[in-house]
Amino acid sequence: MFLVTAFAGLLLFVMVLALYLKSRPILETKTLGQLFLATSWSPSRGNFGFLPFIVGTLWVTLAAVVIAVPLCLLTAVFLSEYSPRWLREFAQPPIDLLAGIPSVVYGVWGVIVVVPIIKDHLGPRFGSYTTGYSVLAGGVVLAIMIFPVIIHISLEVLAAVKFEVREVSLALGATRWQTVKHVVLRKALPGIFAAVVLGLSRAFGETMAVLMVTGNVARLPHSVFDPAYTLPALIANNYGEMLSIPLYDSALLLASLILLLVTLVFNAFSQVILARLSRRVA
Amino acid sequence: MGLKIHIEVRDLDVFYGNTHALKKINVGIPEKKITAIIGPSGCGKTTLLKSFNRLVDLAEDVRYSGSILVDGQDVLAPGVDLTAVRKKMGLLSQKPTPLPMSIFENVAYGPKIHGVRNKKRLREIVEHQLKEVGLWEEVEKRLDEPASKLSVGQQQRLCLARGLAVEPEIILGDEPTSALDPISSKRIEEKFLVLKDKYTIVIVTHILRQAKRLADYVVFLYFGEVIEHGPAEQIFANPQQQLTAEYIKGVIS
């Protein structure tokens, strides 16, 4: 039993190690500059410029976070500070359900609903021609996918703020919103920040839905209506050719390693904040 | 009697779910005096206090009926401005609860949320109130430190300063010294005796000696009902009801 547990503890390291070993070939052949600052991606010619994918992933992730965070925070505050208990409980199942819907299904929905709206309505209104397959489409779909994470953790963090502190503020004659703004959110801020970072991390690594709606064009996007190609999409789309072109498998596994390290750092960071918060309450 | 009534409670009933916490309460709280609400634990003293400033609304599943008149206005009426009512009343809770801010910001919080923006004015208010409660010398050099760093006794005085900063008319104390050491308790009690010249004070207490020390007027609440109320000397020396007499003698806890 101890062995299995030890395995659980080591798994992370093993994964990092394995992916690193597999990425070695390309890391030895190319400099970091050639890999991360170059924009040309044509593996058959030996060009492995990751920049478009890194930037693409950042654009889509940020779009998702910008859309999701305000909506989630407002909703979490509403459920926590303004709703009776039955409403809070009633709201849990839908949120859990959103979390359970598979990525492909979000992708299908994105393709049949979001993409046409952007192509036919939003794009023209802002004066740009777009196929609909864009950063914005990815952002919208991803935002919905990360709603559950951000809301769930924000709710936990808000619930951890002691009741007495709210009582004090209200007793002084503050309105509920003033209490939220000046007292509750202030206390909950680190936890909410952790929730957002976790949401960001989830968005960063999301594959299928993003792949299906962002267009997968390996160019740096210049507006939200441009297509983008994210790192996870890159990996998923090209696994087939991986072994036939030299260094291609190494490159894709390097991309996986980057994903792993980035999400690892974000997650570890958030978990530390949340752990510290729960220790303070306990 | 000749006492001017500041808070008049008429036929107040409060229910938490199916529990009938306060039963047809009728009592008058005199102005600019210290009124002590005494009685066994859990019999509705805090509920009564929190009905005055409508904090009772915050409980899950609470219903109430009746009226509480303060300066002629019924505090329980629907549509009444809650923030104005609560501003009139300062609440000092049993457990000192500093806000998660600095010492300065704690005291300044009240005035700020009511619209005082002028920094100089805020500093004046903070200094004045901290002096009022006797905290000024102890904290003047560290006003920007988090309030949580103060000792419990200091925190309670801070809470009092904070409550006074909004210029209430009535001070409500919910067992304000029960979490404090004897010296801090004494300080708070002395403060109340000074404050009653300007404010109407209502304190809930289960320490009979404290009631005897401080109260001008006493209300005896037993399981949600007012058994007896009147001037302190009369209640303590010559209680009219048997329950009151037994409680004061210490038979009932």
Place this chain on the structure above:
Amino acid sequence: MDRRRIEERFFQGLMVLSSLVIFLSLVLILVDILVKGLPAMNLAMITQGPKGGFYLGKEGGVLNAIVGSAALAGGATILSFFLSLPVVLYLNVYLRQSSRFSAFIRFSLDVLWGVPSIVYGAFGFTLMLLFGIKASLLGGIIAVSLLIFPIMSRAMDEVMKMVPRELLETSYSLGATRLEAGLKVVLRQAMPGILTAVLIAFGRGIGDAASVIFTAGFSDHVSFSLFRPVATLPLAIFYQLGTPFPEVQDRAYASSLILTLIIVGISVFTRLITRRFRSYTIR
């Protein structure tokens, strides 16, 4: 004074709006899948595999994917269960609550929980290369069990943590070994929660595409062989949607409906279990 009232009302309105947006998005997605999927749905979808040229417009269904997904997710869930159970038992029965090692393990599991599924696919792929396994049911099972291991462990751990310590101590005082107490008493108490954890993990496993895209391959046949490529529902949907033929795309919607119904079904089922068994646990 009025300014505060306006501010309050404004934000209240904003909050209600946000909440509505979030709940509406759920409703919208479910309704759209239903509306698009139902017309394309017929019995053949679930009873037949694709018939030659499936992706070029001929008939058939997704039985290959349904069976494949069930086998893959089922296999992965079982494998993961045999990994999670020892870990959770060890953490809760053998280690003290405050031990640093257990804190480290829990932290690792929490971090693993957030690793993207494609990374698990890539890692699974490297393992497959190492052991000479080709894209197959086995490959998929390995990748997915790694994916759902943190999910299952974490959920089981949460349940086990709630079992009161006294229960364990009572067993010890009656002479049980730690293993006996752990298995017989704690497990029984935590059973509904453990079942829920397993079901949640299964749901995640069956719906994931990124982890199986390299590791399980794809196939038009219904197959149970461990060493042959296997079809999965998520990938079936993906490929169907990617063809230029509207009839095939319609089948993608129907397949999405099937997958969504499975997930919703699991979700409802777990809720029923928790509610029903709440009365059987000691508090």
